[in-house]
Amino acid sequence: MRFGAHVSSSGGISKAIDRGLAIGCESLQVFTHNPRTWVPIRHKPEEIAAFRAKAAAAGMGPLVSHGLYLINLGAPDREQPTGPPGKPATRMRNFYRSSVESLVQHLEIGEALGLEGVVLHVGSSRGDTLEGAVERIGAGIREALDRAPGACAVFLENTAGAGDTVGRTFEQLRMVADAAGGGPRVGFCLDTQHLFASGFPVHEPGGMDGVLEDFDRIVGIERLRCLHLNDSKVPFACNRDRHENVGDGEIGEDGMRNLLGCPALQGLPVVLEVPGDGDGPRAEDLARARALHAEALALRA
Ligand SMILES: [Zn+2]
Numbered sequence: 001m002r003f004g005a006h007v008s009s010s011g012g013i014s015k016a017i018d019r020g021l022a023i024g025c026e027s028l029q030v031f032t033h034n035p036r037t038w039v040p041i042r043h044k045p046e047e048i049a050a051f052r053a054k055a056a057a058a059g060m061g062p063l064v065s066h067g068l069y070l071i072n073l074g075a076p077d078r079e080q081p082t083g084p085p086g087k088p089a090t091r092m093r094n095f096y097r098s099s100v101e102s103l104v105q106h107l108e109i110g111e112a113l114g115l116e117g118v119v120l121h122v123g124s125s126r127g128d129t130l131e132g133a134v135e136r137i138g139a140g141i142r143e144a145l146d147r148a149p150g151a152c153a154v155f156l157e158n159t160a161g162a163g164d165t166v167g168r169t170f171e172q173l174r175m176v177a178d179a180a181g182g183g184p185r186v187g188f189c190l191d192t193q194h195l196f197a198s199g200f201p202v203h204e205p206g207g208m209d210g211v212l213e214d215f216d217r218i219v220g221i222e223r224l225r226c227l228h229l230n231d232s233k234v235p236f237a238c239n240r241d242r243h244e245n246v247g248d249g250e251i252g253e254d255g256m257r258n259l260l261g262c263p264a265l266q267g268l269p270v271v272l273e274v275p276g277d278g279d280g281p282r283a284e285d286l287a288r289a290r291a292l293h294a295e296a297l298a299l300r301a
């Protein structure tokens, strides 16, 4: 496993590598966009070059980004009223088209930075049928991959199962992969908190092994490209997305030992998206995850 974390890229994208190194990351996840606005950041060429040079010097990788939270490729393809949060709508936006444009931008900057993939929430149907949403998500990914050639892939993330989100079952993930053309640039990122909240027993002895056998049968294990390692603030199967520091939540240390030893996970980048003290993952969070991983392997030996 290549343990890493989601780190801030404020003050210039290359500072993310410094922050990752300071807490002991071997892999890394960053935002290449401000996650709460559609307006892309104009990364300076010297920042992009510095990001690549520092990552290479540190031997850090795989590197991934997380797509901005506004992207919803499942949204209906039509103009809808929009405005500032909590205020009356002031103008119209086609959220589907904005999402495709933003994904193209994410893939282009991802390619420039040498990222392996862009982690993306699959999307939500916003009241439309599941089939309609899956069709739009697939078409949107195909368009974005066509317009942004290169190696940088899309890694679709399973959801915690809230509301009308797509991607809470492996059958749904498979439908989306097929709709997206199923090529090598379509992969998946599984989040341990989202699995737990969706009712997958990842915390039980042998639980993750069974979950990944199902994933392999339904989706294909070669499509699993990244793991988000988060504990859960909320109980099993409650369909809510609330991350806790690894070992401190409802999955707990025993649950983490059960899942971290799973053979099918061993080659993956493992990204912590935990609160830390409120400022994100700390060195001690990575150290604890590594210690639990070592204990998990010893238990299986
Ligand atoms: Zn995640």
Ligand SMILES: [Zn+2]
Pocket (backbone or CB within 6 Å): 191, 193, 194, 241, 242, 243
């Ligand atoms: Zn989450």
